[in-house]
Amino acid sequence: MLELTFSARDLAYTRLAVSPMWEVVTSLRTLNSPAPRPLHRRWVARTRPRVAEAGLTSGLLAGLIPEHGYLPDFLNPPPETAEPTLAVELDRIAATPYERIRAELTRLPSWTPAVRSLHDDPGAGLDRLLPEIDAYWEAALAAHWPRLRGVLEADVLHQSRRFAAEGYAAVLRELHPQVGWGDEILTLQTCCGGSGELEGRGLLLMPSAFVWPSVLVVNVAPAAAQLCYPSRGVGALWEQAAPEVPQAVAAVLGRSRALLLTELSAPASTTELARRTGMSAGGISEHLTALRAAGIVSSQRSGRSVLYRRTSVADTLLAAAGA
Numbered sequence: 001m002l003e004l005t006f007s008a009r010d011l012a013y014t015r016l017a018v019s020p021m022w023e024v025v026t027s028l029r030t031l032n033s034p035a036p037r038p039l040h041r042r043w044v045a046r047t048r049p050r051v052a053e054a055g056l057t058s059g060l061l062a063g064l065i066p067e068h069g070y071l072p073d074f075l076n077p078p079p080e081t082a083e084p085t086l087a088v089e090l091d092r093i094a095a096t097p098y099e100r101i102r103a104e105l106t107r108l109p110s111w112t113p114a115v116r117s118l119h120d121d122p123g124a125g126l127d128r129l130l131p132e133i134d135a136y137w138e139a140a141l142a143a144h145w146p147r148l149r150g151v152l153e154a155d156v157l158h159q160s161r162r163f164a165a166e167g168y169a170a171v172l173r174e175l176h177p178q179v180g181w182g183d184e185i186l187t188l189q190t191c192c193g194g195s196g197e198l199e200g201r202g203l204l205l206m207p208s209a210f211v212w213p214s215v216l217v218v219n220v221a222p223a224a225a226q227l228c229y230p231s232r233g234v235g236a237l238w239e240q241a242a243p244e245v246p247q248a249v250a251a252v253l254g255r256s257r258a259l260l261l262t263e264l265s266a267p268a269s270t271t272e273l274a275r276r277t278g279m280s281a282g283g284i285s286e287h288l289t290a291l292r293a294a295g296i297v298s299s300q301r302s303g304r305s306v307l308y309r310r311t312s313v314a315d316t317l318l319a320a321a322g323a
Helices: 008-012 020-031 038-053 060-064 086-094 098-105 113-120 122-166 168-173 247-253 255-263 270-277 281-293 312-320
Strands: 002-005 179-182 185-188 194-197 203-208 216-218 225-230 297-302 305-310
Touching: 020 038, 020 086, 020 122, 020 203, 038 122, 060 113, 060 122, 086 122, 086 281, 098 113, 098 122, 113 122, 122 168, 122 203, 122 255, 122 270, 168 179, 247 255, 247 312, 255 270, 255 281, 255 312, 270 281, 270 305, 281 297, 305 312
Parallel strands: 002 194, 203 225
Antiparallel strands: 002 185, 179 185, 216 225, 297 305
16 A cells, blocks of 8 residues: 655645556556456457557567556656657656666566666667657557547546536545545555655646556656546447558558548648647658658648648548548
8 A cells, every 4th residue: 555645735736637658558558468358358459460560569668567566667757748749758758867767677577588678778778668669659549549638638627627626635535446535645555555745746647548447656756746547438438449540551651641641631730630649740740741742731821830631632542442
């Protein structure tokens, strides 16, 4: 059992955020479970072949996320904004001090050869890990991110309204059966025990579509503590299949560019596309430049933004692929 004591400053700094990296680690744990929960079976059945095809079933990322128990805290840097992009979080991971990486790896119950290599040479290991996370995102989550983000944002809105109407105690008491609140102490039934004061660091509440039925905690001073809890609304997440990226188009253009075309059913800016897909704005800009040069998308300035739209060439290509 873990107990965290709050001060008035900690309560003032308690906030909510949505994190792509929390969905990476929790979804990969779900994906690797030998008995996936019924809630996510449809997603697991469709995603496992893609992750295997990308060669990620036994890589470094998979070695860092065991099915149960501790996973390294550096994989989940506390968000500095309410909705960081995956690219921003990867930059934070890349800046992790090497000694912290080594110390956290010693807490894993076992090491794969890839994890041992990360411990021996964190710099080279991070150079392998970050592209793996990117590849996993593209294979497992990018196409579903608009729907996932919508569910998580709806939970943030719900909890924010409760904060305003009923206060922090009502929210903390009812987050999850493993979470208790009383006498300014947050009690968490987790695998990592101990007690201590937050000392003004505050708490980040992070809804997740995949962490159910448990909660996960990161408590590494001097950063804010994080509590990842099951989001509301996940039960209806997979009732309708997410729009599929046409495989025939992805085989020609690449999955990222094919995904951008499916997202451009209505004109959108690079910023909006980054918010929807979790891809970096810089990467999206490079893809759109190439697609525009090929006559597949066009661009038009609207105020301070540049909006991209599909051309008739793109519509013909998607129609031929059955999209």
